[in-house]
Amino acid sequence: MAADSKGLLIAMLMISTWTAYAAKYRVIPKSTAVLLGGTITMKCAYDELTPADTVVWLGPPNFKLIATGKAVNPRFQRYAITGDHSKGEFNLAIREARLRDEGNYKCSTFGVDEAEGLAELTVVEPVPAPPDIDGGDGPVIHGHSILLSCVSYGGHPLPRLEWYNGTRLVQSIRPSEQWQMEDMVAKLSIRRVSRWENGVNYTCKADQGFPDLVKPVASSRVLDIQYPPEVFIPRPSIFVKEGDLANLTCLVDGNPTSTVTWRKLDHHHSLAGAERGNHLILHKVSRYDAGVYQCTADNGIPPVDVGTVTLKVRYPPWIDPSMKQTITVQYDNDGFSLDCLAEGNPKPHIRWRRKNTNLYWDNPLRFNRVDYGVEGTYECVATNEGFPEVSKETKIDVIGLPHLLGQDLAEVLTVQSGGTARLGCRIVADPLPGRISWIWRSKQGIENTLHDGLNGISINDKITEQEMSSALTVKHVDIGRAGTYICQASNIFGPVKRNIQLEVEESRTSLFIIIIATTASALALMATMAFGCVLKKRRVTRKQRKPTVHGVSASRPMPPVPKYIHATSTIDSGVEDLELHELDRALKPHPPSRGRDDKEWKPCPLDVTSAILHSRTSTSGWRGQHPAFDYV
Missing domain, CATH: 2.60.40.10 (Immunoglobulins)
Incomplete structure (x- = not known):
């Protein structure tokens, strides 16, 4: 004993002496557990160890010196220091673990914190048998109380006892540090048991807290509660x-x-x-x-x-036979409903369905708005459990104003010139109109009734029981066929009509030729007016010219004035006279001519706007033949 104390004192003195050399933990010992009779290794490693540093292991009881460096105290025959010491590894291995090996261990060297390197070792001795349960092993009248006792014998450390109601934890008891007995007892009191506790499995489980080493053990009691x-x-x-x-x-x-x-x-x-x-x-x-x-x-x-x-x-079920076989409803009626009366036991489920379909509606049959699609035969169907369905037919007859189908279709139709235009109308009504007529309103507002076979027009009419349709075909469409096409029909309740706007587009080839012709005419007119301006300028210059001096020859004579600038011009004379008049006012006086080589031409103002206006006036007759073109 004195030798152990002396060794511990020497180790502590060495540690305090060499605190200047601060080795650092690389692996700090951790608390662990070992099964009784098993082997455990507690790891410890340092960085920055010097050859003069010494690693010591201290352990129970009271931190006795176990090893210094690689040397193990001879009293600890089952202990050994393992690991690569050159890398600072000094692991403590314990074989054939015993209960006295349990306690706190410390791995230390010079300069490390004394609070570090401390680890606890627990030696586990398994509980030898599941716990015993006393009480609740016979019938118990509802409203009475039951006391269940759970006793666990042996084991180290003592187990924690837990009571479960099925899988629900209801009580847990841990052993205290002062617990000196070799068994654990947990009592569970169930007050005023009820029918809900009958057949319930109450389980007492003993758990030593180390599931990796030893599994918990348990016992159960099934309660027999009479109620x-x-x-x-x-x-x-x-x-x-x-x-x-x-x-x-x-x-x-x-x-x-x-x-x-x-x-x-x-x-x-x-x-x-x-x-x-x-x-x-x-x-x-x-x-x-x-x-x-x-x-x-x-x-x-x-x-x-x-x-x-x-x-x-x-x-x-039984359906009231007084229900009418045919019911007449006016088109566009709001809030129409049809009720079916039926009896049966149990009370029948009454529904409506359209004949020969699987579409069902609740009773009464309601229509928010009546149209011709509503017309047809409906069946009142009454069913109850265990009997075949019973049905009775009623026909709904819708009468009223004709209705045009497809009103959401486009009302404007555009066709290429020379193509074919196809227009159509479909009408449902009761009674049906006598016929569908077509009217064409030109862009000038003139209306004409169209007939089949005239002017490239064909009309094809079809009539069914409740619907009639008319297809209008216009072949070889030109600009003159553009306008509004109206299909109309009427019965005793009034007329209905649809306006379809037909737009005709010129083909690209025709449009290209017209644009070229218009552009060429405008350019020719502008060239003609420029030439007239030059002639006018030369006439004014001739009047102001003096006799030739210094051997300069006289100007060449003026060419004859073209006919189109005389006052006797035909369809365009008025416009050209107006242009020449404007040119006269725009000319300014010029000095006498200095000879052919000294002549200086002056700019002649040209009213391009007048030229374009002239072009529009001269082509007005042609434009009237092609109303699809509008020039600005």
């Missing part, structure tokens, strides 16, 4: 077709098993069926068997309980 009967009726109301068998069911929850008896309320004769515990069987029931039946359950634990079943005898 009075409680009746449950799965089908409080039963429908049975007359002549069939009726099975009335009364389910009972009670412990012990109950005896069930049946009787019919407000009835004095005996039951025609046979009593079979929870079931009452009635053969070939009639409508007179309908009523309320009561079952009574008794298991000897008061109070008894009762339940009732209502038996209803069914018969097939």
